[in-house]
Amino acid sequence: MLKKFSGLVKTVLYGKQVPFSEKLIELQGDEHLMRKIIDRDIKELIALERDVYFGETPWTKSAFLSEIHSPIPHLYICIVTKQAEIAGFIGSRLIGNDTHITNIAVGTAFQNRGMGKLLIDEVENFAIMNDCATLSLEVRLSNTDAQRLYRRLGFSARNIQKNYYTEDNEDALDMIKHLEVR
């Protein structure tokens, strides 16, 4: 009863969490599984971050844990290979009528095969199911490869956030995609 009530309070306060059903995806002849991130993935996600960010790990274990257990509607999913290796992941959460992409990374061995696009498409579906008007993200000003992909997927630059990245004070480009309201 208490659980039911607290579920109702969360729904009223934050909105409804849309369930995510895992699915098989095929990329360049290889079959992978797209599924929700669970606690025991975090160690591997941090290793993946280390791989793509030259040894740095922008997110800590506690940052991942608080996001994947947040009462705010969110989608944290990963792509897992047949060998049970996490190839890439994305995280997002609802803020008002915007779905904000908080984190995205694809392992260096798996980049440029379309995984980034698939992950963003999935978050876009989640945003549409939650009646969001926009999708948004921040990206390092120097990360022009990622920016090119985002522009190709329909994002455009909104503004620059000065000194956004605390580690080195680099500015962030704030990007947004307007979604078709159903």
Ligand SMILES: CC(C)(COP(=O)(O)OP(=O)(O)OC[C@H]1O[C@@H](n2cnc3c(N)ncnc32)[C@H](O)[C@@H]1OP(=O)(O)O)[C@@H](O)C(=O)NCCC(=O)NCCS
């Ligand atoms: C940014 C990032 C997530 C993109 O992931 P990805 O899986 O490489 O993305 P995709 O494969 O969907 O797209 C990348 C490029 O490969 C191309 N591509 C996709 N499938 C392809 C294929 N089968 N053959 C050749 N090229 C392909 C895409 O067209 C895209 O080209 P573009 O950059 O000119 O638009 C990844 O590079 C990454 O993790 N980078 C390091 C971390 C990072 O920068 N994160 C973003 C923080 S905001």
